[in-house]
Amino acid sequence: MANGSVTFWIIIGAVCAGFGALHGFLFQDGPSVIGMIYGGCIGVLAIAYERGVCFAGYRERLRRLPTLAYFAAAETSLLVVILAAKLVTGAVMWTLGVSEKTLTEAVTPKWSSIPYAMVVSALIIAALRVRDLIGGETFINLVLGRYHRPVSEERVFLFLDLVGSTAYAERHGDLAAQDLLKAVFAAIAEPVRRHRGQVDDYVGDQVIISWPLARGVEQARCVACVFAIRQTLIRDRRAWIARFGLVPEVRAALHGGSVVTAEVGVDRHKIAYFGDVINATARLEGLCREAGRSVLISDAVLSRLPALPEGIEAEALGPQRLRGRSGIMTVHALAESRRLQAVGEAGGRAGADLDDGLAMPGLAARAG
Structure with a gap:
């Protein structure tokens, strides 16, 4: 399952949508379709940035930094990407009339969602890096035992x-x-x-x-x-x-x-x-x-x-x-x-x- 394959991104979108539903269960009244859409879109955009689909040159420059500086810059960049993804997703949903919120409410993330999105993104990124290290098929076989x-x-x-x-x-x-x-x-x-x-x-x-x-x-x-x-x-x-x-x-x-x-x-x-x-x-x-x-x-x-x-x-x-x-x-x-x-x-x-x-x-x- 290659990074550029449709199957890869469908799976990433589904996983992120699932975490969006979990966010609603943990912090709101329960899972919702809106929450799943937010989770799927924000997650896909964050993973696309991490995999070098966008801003590849910038990420390559980050990798040349010393370890501590790279870690700080990478986490800061990921936070900016998540906030931007939230803004874009909210604006699109408001424009299409999917969200009943005002435009400001649709594009403004709740404080609980920011650390949650960071933790979830870090977990998915870590899993993908292990997959890259040992190979996709080997990773699946190890997980399944x-x-x-x-x-x-x-x-x-x-x-x-x-x-x-x-x-x-x-x-x-x-x-x-x-x-x-x-x-x-x-x-x-x-x-x-x-x-x-x-x-x-x-x-x-x-x-x-x-x-x-x-x-x-x-x-x-x-x-x-x-x-x-x-x-x-x-x-x-x-x-x-x-x-x-x-x-x-x-x-x-x-x-x-x-x-x-x-x-x-x-x-x-x-x-x-x-x-x-x-x-x-x-x-x-x-x-x-x-x-x-x-x-x-x-x-x-x-x-x-x-x-x-x-x-x-x-x-x-x-x-x-x-x-x-x-x-x-x-x-x-x-x-x-x-x-x-x-x-x-x-x-x-x-x-x-x-x-x-x-x-x-x-x-x-x-x-x-």
Whole structure:
């Protein structure tokens, strides 16, 4: 459930409307439709500000402040947003004739409602930040306690590795490399959400993404996600070159099967996967470099796909012995067709300066 999705905002609106009804129960004669409308509108506007939907530049500047100054400024800003939301909501309701109050009464918040709105907003914001930290699907599973007891299930795993990140760190330093990784991880988030995957973990310069097997193979989502990520990076090549002097490139491996999923940890909880599939996917990603291919997929996943996405071709590499494993895995390489590749490269080159020789995919260093 992405921040920009209609479902996300419907849920936020419903939750805030519920707190509006609770306010009426606690401080007035009881819940009312008017109170729910106020709660829903004020809450949605406050959360929209906190999520950067509006005034994103201002919030980014706040984040650069020292901790205490940031906390004070952020709370003050949230209060101003809540008061402004109350004013706008009240004015609109009075204009439409929904509220029987005078205009002054409609736009003026009661003293009891201000701290209540601040506390409720803080609780919702805290919950959303935890959700962001561990992932939306993981957050829901932890709240519901779905994996308190280990569960055997089938999943598809995608291991993505940023090509050449170690060399980039050696050349530009760890801070610059971290900045690059942060930007790449942010860029791939939207394609992952669009194809209904979930980011399970970040391990150095590697991202682990997974789907329940039925969801991942349906419409070949797991494969489409890989190439959507690659196209996203190529499409924004001008911005990447301007900022980092390169266009990031990723290696990817897709494998799936039965795993045991369980909630682990004491002080810090997380949902973890156990089984040979995880190790095999990691080894398959390592095979990308040896085979000189960017995207590999196991036959276990490819055979379950209804069809490959349009413009994607598979090449059988046959049985492969993965490093550190005694078994054999039948592997295929995936790539865009030449036509699709040409379209993507043309779109990525649009407006870019190609004369400096930096527009080639991969982690090429800035000349000089």
